[in-house]
Amino acid sequence: MGCRVRAAKSDLLRVVAGVDQQGRKAVLPDAGATAPGRGAYVHPTPECVDNAIRRRALNRALRAGEALDTQALTDRLPLIHSP
Numbered sequence: 001m002g003c004r005v006r007a008a009k010s011d012l013l014r015v016v017a018g019v020d021q022q023g024r025k026a027v028l029p030d031a032g033a034t035a036p037g038r039g040a041y042v043h044p045t046p047e048c049v050d051n052a053i054r055r056r057a058l059n060r061a062l063r064a065g066e067a068l069d070t071q072a073l074t075d076r077l078p079l080i081h082s083p
């Protein structure tokens with residue numbers, strides 16, 4: 001979704017709209033793909049997430065009316081990406 005490269009869902013990270021620890025509306029990783037609601041899929045790389053954010057693709061895909069904070073997601077990418 002971030003870069004339009006097709007990939008198996010198992011290679012992608014599901015993200016959902018939620019609330020971060022500071023109470024801001026945020027894009028949150030859903031590594032188990034179990035969170036309810038509308039999700040979007042990105043490659044779990046900073047490049048792909050950056051792309052999706054810059055193109056506002058995440059906001060659109062998650063039907064977020066306002067800007068979603070992405071810090072919580074990008075902060076956790078290194079953890080998710082590592083084996």
Ligand SMILES: [Zn+2]
Nearest residue numbers: 002003043048
């Ligand atoms: Zn990608």
